[in-house]
Amino acid sequence: MTDTARAGYRRRMSDDTRTTLPEDRPRAMHDLGGVSRFLCEPVDPSPHTLTAFDREVDGLRQVLGMKGVMSVDELRRGIEALAEDEYHRLSYYQRWLRSITATLLRKGVFTEDELRTAIQEAGA
Amino acid sequence: MMLTPGQRVRVRDDWPETRGPCHIRTPHYVRGRHGVVVRYLGDFANPEDLAFARPAALLPLYHVRFDPHAIWREPHAGDEVLIELFGHWLEEET
Amino acid sequence: MSVQDTADERLLRAVVDLLAQKAVATPAEIAERIAITDAASPAQGARMVARAWVDPEYRALLLADGTRAAEAMGIPMRGAPPLGVLENTPELHHLVVCTLCSCYPRAVLGYPPFWYKSAGYRARAVRDPRGVLADFGTVLPEDVRVRVVDSTADFRWMVLPLRPAGTEDWDEARLASIVREGDMIGVTLVSP
Known part of the structure; x- marks a missing residue:
């Protein structure tokens, strides 16, 4: 959006007399409050057990946070950077692991090459 | 600027999402909307900087109340939505 | 377990191994956090x-x-x-x-x-x-x-x-x- 277009958009939308929905604005995909696409999705209250994978990713994130390697806001930013279809396709802790990996790579905690080698070894 | 309970505010009608990578804790559905400060919750590091591992200033955080009917204009909305918002997203109104 | 899950399992092993090698975080530290979180x-x-x-x-x-x-x-x-x-x-x-x-x-x-x-x-x-x-x-x-x-x-x-x-x-x-x-x-x- 150009600055002029954005200013015009803002003028048209800037008071509570608007008839459009909040989601018609340029929201980010994870910003789900009130979004119509999910309004017909029932909430399934049945209990759901975490897997060993889920709990380990959770514990890993906590250790990285406590040691100051990455903050919870960096975790969120990495999740928010996923493509929208991926965000909805992946499980909760798969998203976390994607974000943790991307953050550690970006911060130089390890390199792409080191990660590739480690993945090969982990599969051996 | 410190806001006191009862102060009417408007949430900044700003969309950093349109300007590139960012991390915002102000939900889209209250941007540009009118609310009332319920209470001051304390000072917390700005998540918009923490997300990028930048030095983050401590900012005042408030509980702000909104009328969901004014947002979605639907009869089945709840009666109130209460949200934590950082002071730099709030504009004082008279 | 799906192909996707297998890949994620390997990715997790790789990340945990690398962090241990580099002395950033140990499996024991992660296990401790899991135990504390499970207890809540x-x-x-x-x-x-x-x-x-x-x-x-x-x-x-x-x-x-x-x-x-x-x-x-x-x-x-x-x-x-x-x-x-x-x-x-x-x-x-x-x-x-x-x-x-x-x-x-x-x-x-x-x-x-x-x-x-x-x-x-x-x-x-x-x-x-x-x-x-x-x-x-x-x-x-x-x-x-x-x-x-x-x-x-x-x-x-x-x-x-x-x-x-x-x-x-x-x-x-x-x-x-x-x-x-x-x-x-x-x-x-x-x-x-």
Whole structure:
């Protein structure tokens, strides 16, 4: 959006007399409050057990946070950077692991090459 | 600027999402909307900087109340939505 | 296990191995956090609720400073985000959601339930709270106000539910036994 277009958009939308929905604005995909696409999705209250994978990713994130390697806001930013279809396709802790990996790579905690080698070894 | 309970505010009608990578804790559905400060919750590091591992200033955080009917204009909305918002997203109104 | 899951399992092993090699984090440290997190459960929040129902002084502390109230019950809060407690009354009902991610009072309730993290719950709770409550079989009288609390920042929010009628002569332990996870998020009401 150009600055002029954005200013015009803002003028048209800037008071509570608007008839459009909040989601018609340029929201980010994870910003789900009130979004119509999910309004017909029932909430399934049945209990759901975490897997060993889920709990380990959770514990890993906590250790990285406590040691100051990455903050919870960096975790969120990495999740928010996923493509929208991926965000909805992946499980909760798969998203976390994607974000943790991307953050550690970006911060130089390890390199792409080191990660590739480690993945090969982990599969051996 | 410190806001006191009862102060009417408007949430900044700003969309950093349109300007590139960012991390915002102000939900889209209250941007540009009118609310009332319920209470001051304390000072917390700005998540918009923490997300990028930048030095983050401590900012005042408030509980702000909104009328969901004014947002979605639907009869089945709840009666109130209460949200934590950082002071730099709030504009004082008279 | 799907191909996707196998790949993720390998990725996790690789990341954990690399962090150990580089002395950033050890598997033992991760295991310790898992054990601590596994130990947190809704039973802790339930004990706080029951104490608040029988002890007016504790109730006042709980509503003024949830973190100190949790610590007073022996719940470790160091490093946890500040805890706020929302008081349900016969006129006002609270429902907690995090529309942006999954902020949850983990220190007192444990891991967030699966549904709390779902797109349906996150989208609908702010816009159609009574519809969400209906999915849990919860029906509130028409004249009860519904206040939805969107947990967007540094606090974590827990609901202090109403004490059900017919429990007047119950002791604290028995009261704690009927308080469930959903009651402290606001999707259900405590039933004896």
